[in-house]
Amino acid sequence: MGLIKKFPVYAEKIPGGGIATTTLEKVLHYSQACSLWYLLFGTACCAIELMCTGASRYDFDRLGMIFRATPRQSDLILCAGTITKKMGPRLRRLYDQMAEPRYVIAMGGCTINGGPFYYDSYAVEKGIDHIVPVDVYIPGCPPRPESLLEGCLTLQEKIKRQKLLDWQEK
Numbered sequence: 001m002g003l004i005k006k007f008p009v010y011a012e013k014i015p016g017g018g019i020a021t022t023t024l025e026k027v028l029h030y031s032q033a034c035s036l037w038y039l040l041f042g043t044a045c046c047a048i049e050l051m052c053t054g055a056s057r058y059d060f061d062r063l064g065m066i067f068r069a070t071p072r073q074s075d076l077i078l079c080a081g082t083i084t085k086k087m088g089p090r091l092r093r094l095y096d097q098m099a100e101p102r103y104v105i106a107m108g109g110c111t112i113n114g115g116p117f118y119y120d121s122y123a124v125e126k127g128i129d130h131i132v133p134v135d136v137y138i139p140g141c142p143p144r145p146e147s148l149l150e151g152c153l154t155l156q157e158k159i160k161r162q163k164l165l166d167w168q169e170k
């Protein structure tokens with residue numbers, strides 16, 4: 001009773017005086033999934049579709065996806081475009097600079113397996129999963145913004161289902 005007097009606004013906001021129960025684990029993962037700040041790592045044409053997804057028509061922000069220009073503030077690397085052999089170590093360094101838990105989305109054929117450069121290229125990495133662990137693959141050349149949105153929702157679901165400290169096993 002003392003508490004209700006102290007916080008009358010909160011008490012009135014619960015319709016019919018109901019009680020919601022959950023676990024700390026679920027709250028943590030729900031918050032994490034719905035606020036994925038991503039490091040822009042667009043290196044080629046797939047990045048155009050990524051930029052398009054961030055614009056007003058597809059409105060990436062409504063999923064809690066906010067782009068950052070530094071790995072220190074990012075939860076996710078959104079890798080979109082061809083990764084050359086020279087770029088590989090830079091990608092790994094940026095990944096290492098991110099705080100745990102951290103996630104990676106591979107967007108487009110080039111990031112998944114080299115795409116059109118799979119054959120006859122000495123300079124292109126044949127998949128970024130040789131460099132960093134990938135959580136979600138989005139195939140296409142390039143994938144449409146709808147595919148990217150679907151990939152991000154898949155990652156959100158994956159995060160919501162994970163167990164506390166699952167990321168430590170990566």
Ligand code: SF4
Nearest residue numbers: 045046109110141142
């Ligand atoms: S997958 Fe296709 S569209 Fe995407 S970076 Fe490679 S060549 Fe360009």
